[in-house]
Amino acid sequence: MSAILEVSGLTVRFASQGQTVHAVEDVSFSLEAGQTLGIVGESGSGKSVTALALMRLVPSPPGRIVSGSVRFAGRDLLALNPAQLRKIRGREIAMIFQDPMSSLNPVLTVGRQLTEVMETHLGLDARQARTQAIELMKLVGIPSPERRLDEYPHRFSGGMRQRVMIAMAVACRPKLLIADEPTTALDVTIQAQILEIIRNLQRELGMAVIMITHDLGVVAGMADRICVMYGGRVVEAGSARDVFAAPRMPYTAGLLGSVPRLDRPSERRLVPITGTPPDSVGAATSCRFAPRCGLATDLCRSSVPALRTVAPDHLSACHFDPVLVSGSAR
């Protein structure tokens, strides 16, 4: 199958107090129709900036997409003019965010915000759009949609708001849904509801999904493929099964060792990664993970490792290919 999205060499920098923050550096990945890609990383790893850059939503200034290409269904999104881009945003690529309250307009009813999308992109009239909106609200499991359509966002709970956001996102049956930490602000039982809705919609509409999260459990349940980001770079990529079962980059193994697990006895001590995440200021001259890596050598401290194939369909950005057991960086 051919890729619906192909990102290559994406590089985004921010100017900050006379310094350059290398937020996203040479990021490449591709995604097939109907597939889910999980982008995992901690705060500052560049995962959200990557998502914003795909939609050309990086605030500029201070941000700037320095280089790279984003090919979506045959077109390079980075080369389109604003009018062409508007036709794609919200229609072919939709996005949902962590905080649904700040993404909804508080002075417009939920119905107005839902129908606007369809009137703009699909050319529906008000009646048709309203009928469609009711269908969408049912699809995402909002009870009594006819009544709730006329209410304002503040009357909705966090989980219900996220459902509204998802309804808006899928209103035009997009080919790609980018979900940036969609369940981080929600309680765990509500998270389970939202993830199930995304899974079902994906199956029904055949969308590709990019799931951006810091939660390794969420990607394990959702993603076919995984990119692990650290300090602005993709440091490991592969199928979800391979990355979780046999991580090849010490950072990924470290992350897996850091999380307490429900499915295992808790007598074992956690194996944290020492130190703190990097700030990505200035160009990298070494492996960004080297200061925290137990296996680092002089080579790691003096040159940047390239992302290379270490097994079929499995990439890792490490000078070495250490044998790492999932759940511990022994």
Added chain:
Amino acid sequence: MKPLVSVENLQVHFPVYRGLVFERQVGTVQAVDGVDLQIRRGETLGLVGESGCGKSTVGRAILRLQRPTGGRILFDGSDLAGLEGEAMRTFRRRVQLIFQDPYASLNPRMSVGEVLAEPILLYGLREGAAVGERVRELLSLVGLSPSHAGRYPHEFSGGQRQRIGIARALACEPDIIVCDEPVSALDVSIQAQIVNLLQDLQERLSLAYLFIAHSLNVIKHISSRVAVMYLGQVVEIGDTADVYGAASHPYTRALLSAVPVPDPEIERRRTRIILQGDVPSPMDPPPGCRFASRCPIVQDRCRTNAPSLVQADANTSLAACWRTAESQALMPDLFSPQTGETIR
């Protein structure tokens, strides 16, 4: 041995007013309604539940930051409501708190050394040069360099600030620390550092923790006993291994089934219990069992009669459910190989 903290039938209700000129009470938020729990010396009691379940209010009542509207709390045998003067001062020293957001809880104009010295001087725990000595000792106890005493909070990262928050609590030489979501604002790799630190400190200083969090896996890892709250009440309480290994309350089982596990194989075939709807409003909780409106195994009696905490057999935790004896059979094992079915 008598428990360090004993919470008996705790009730915290907040009146809700409406109207500006003719203000009248229109209802009561039953934030905490009839909670019983005990914390023993040197143990960690995990208090887990979703937002709005009342877990933080229980913590605040134990700290006497919130006056109960009913029931009582005993600390080391004496009723909190009656504490005054010197007894109150001693209580304030012996019960400490660490917060979710360490930055908001540190004074930006005070150096870390000043932050740590303040309680030492206030309670007269050290004098003269011994104060500085103690500050350096506290810093190394939490894994910071003693030379950082002159720095200000903004110079530290999130994880380091939480270490400062812990050191500040330890400066008072407490018996118990109420930890309210201490790691939920931190990155995964930093969370593990703080969890390990808290465990080490407990071992060395025989501290008790009330560990309040919404993250079930962190609670499982750190707690010796666990209480699960739903809508102002404890629905299940017991040893961690029992609560997590053989949960008796359908809400606990639903919570556990909703936590994603970082293993694609397990995720694919595990049984999921997807609860329908949202938590009802604490202003108007349902009569009978508060979980009845979302419970997958609800019966008629659940809607009218509230169950109390009972033990199904000697090897299980206490659960407030009419069907404790059956709930395990009704909701199959969560992690053993399954077909990946969904229970609603």
